[in-house]
Amino acid sequence: MVKKVAIVxxxxxxxxxxxxxxxxxxxxxxxxxxxxxxxxxxPFSKSRTFSIVLSQRGINxxxxxxxxxxxxxxxxxETNGAxxxxxxxxxxxxxxxxSQLSLDRTSLVIKLLEQLTIKGGNQVNLHFNHQCTQVDFAxxxxxxxxxxxxxxxxxxxxxxxxxxxxxxxxRESFLKxxxxxxxxxxxxxxxxxxxxxxxxxxLGINWQKGKVHSWRLDNGTTVLLxxxxxxxxxxxxxxxxxxxxxxxxxxxxxxxxxxxxxxPEIGQILPExxxxxxxxxxxxxxxxxxxxxxxxGDSVLLIGDAAHGVSPSLGQGCNAALEDATIFxxxxxxxxxNLAVAVEQFxxxxxxxxxxxxxxxxYAFPVSKKLFFELLFRNSLSKYLSRIFPKFFLPSLFELVAxxxxxxxxxxxxxxxxxxxxxxxxxEILSK
Numbered sequence: 001m002v003k004k005v006a007i008v009x010x011x012x013x014x015x016x017x018x019x020x021x022x023x024x025x026x027x028x029x030x031x032x033x034x035x036x037x038x039x040x041x042x043p044f045s046k047s048r049t050f051s052i053v054l055s056q057r058g059i060n061x062x063x064x065x066x067x068x069x070x071x072x073x074x075x076x077x078e079t080n081g082a083x084x085x086x087x088x089x090x091x092x093x094x095x096x097x098x099s100q101l102s103l104d105r106t107s108l109v110i111k112l113l114e115q116l117t118i119k120g121g122n123q124v125n126l127h128f129n130h131q132c133t134q135v136d137f138a139x140x141x142x143x144x145x146x147x148x149x150x151x152x153x154x155x156x157x158x159x160x161x162x163x164x165x166x167x168x169x170x171r172e173s174f175l176k177x178x179x180x181x182x183x184x185x186x187x188x189x190x191x192x193x194x195x196x197x198x199x200x201x202x203l204g205i206n207w208q209k210g211k212v213h214s215w216r217l218d219n220g221t222t223v224l225l226x227x228x229x230x231x232x233x234x235x236x237x238x239x240x241x242x243x244x245x246x247x248x249x250x251x252x253x254x255x256x257x258x259x260x261x262x263x264p265e266i267g268q269i270l271p272e273x274x275x276x277x278x279x280x281x282x283x284x285x286x287x288x289x290x291x292x293x294x295x296x297g298d299s300v301l302l303i304g305d306a307a308h309g310v311s312p313s314l315g316q317g318c319n320a321a322l323e324d325a326t327i328f329x330x331x332x333x334x335x336x337x338n339l340a341v342a343v344e345q346f347x348x349x350x351x352x353x354x355x356x357x358x359x360x361x362x363y364a365f366p367v368s369k370k371l372f373f374e375l376l377f378r379n380s381l382s383k384y385l386s387r388i389f390p391k392f393f394l395p396s397l398f399e400l401v402a403x404x405x406x407x408x409x410x411x412x413x414x415x416x417x418x419x420x421x422x423x424x425x426x427x428e429i430l431s432k
């Protein structure tokens with residue numbers, strides 16, 4: 001008997017899970033719902049979001065479905081490390097053993113949807129502009145409001161997947177159930193996206209294309225930029241929530257003045273049009289999510305940010321979300337598509353990892369300038385000594401997270417002393 005699956009959220013994790021379910025011998029009919037418009041029909045200039053970096057963990061999740069890795073690579077650029085730009089004009093280069101893929105999140109979703117449409121046939125239906133309003137666990141029904149007509153529909157399901165992000169409506173329904181606990185916190189940094197044009201050779205600026213570039217002020221304000229396939233650069237400006245300097249930049253002249261003073265290299269290439277857009281762009285806040293379980297009853301499951309929303313500092317939000325789809329597929333294999341067992345097993349196998357990736361993302365990077373330089377020193381040492389004395393020196397935390405050979409919990413256990421040290425320091429500084 002074909003089982004009806006309703007996936008709330010057409011982001012990377014929800015769409016990738018639909019791909020996995022499609023490959024399970026026509027056992028599932030899948031409906032995907034999202035409150036946003038179809039990104040394939042919206043001009044990219046309006047749907048463009050922010051760059052993400054897919055590490056080996058995320059790439060491995062794509063690789064299991066024929067054609068996905070190649071399709072995503074076609075709109076991505078390979079990166080193999082980072083460059084830290086210092087105040088004195090010098091740079092520190094950090095190389096990675098494993099290459100990663102950099103692309104706009106919207107581009108990733110579009111490619112996953114394109115492939116799903118090609119392969120899905122009558123097994124998959126996409127419903128955009130549908131806002132989830134209510135979940136009835138007992139009746140196994142979920143309600144949606146059509147945003148383009150205000151009409152309401154009720155959908156029956158055998159399996160409901162909440163892949164609707166850190167502010168998940170599906171997860172909100174869990175709060176009405178027994179013994180469910182969920183803790184949400186805003187990360188200490190807010191952010192604004194930034195988009196820069198191709199570099200003008202006349203300026204003499206030569207940023208390496210295959211690296212993630214960063215600039216950091218003493219107060220923790222950080223700019224991250226990644227090269228794009230059209231030769232432009234995109235990224236984010238992260239800044240402490242308590243610091244209102246960036247939110248109060250009211251016009252293009254104030255934005256230009258701020259960047260020319262604090263980030264001179266970026267100020268040289270920041271066009272007036274982007275400065276004006278940056279001033280008008282809203283400030284974004286990120287929620288972290290910690291849940292004590294990811295399933296409800298025998299037929300509902302949370303994945304991605306709905307289950308374990310993370311700080312963007314380690315770049316693992318999307319990677320962890322894609323890995324969720326892989327792990328649930330493996331569980332379905334092991335338990336022969338017994339959904340009641342599979343959803344419970346997902347909590348048992350993934351919840352500790354989810355808690356670990358939130359902690360790692362929150363506290364891998366210290367606010368303290370002294371600890372930040374200790375972090376750089378630790379990374380430099382580990383790069384060489386871990387190869388010579390692997391029993392005594394750990395590989396870099398960032399290398400372990402990116403390569404995906406160890407689970408997040410295993411990495412957390414290896415680095416729990418460092419995480420505890422940073423956590424204590426950050427909390428002391430931020431409480432002042």
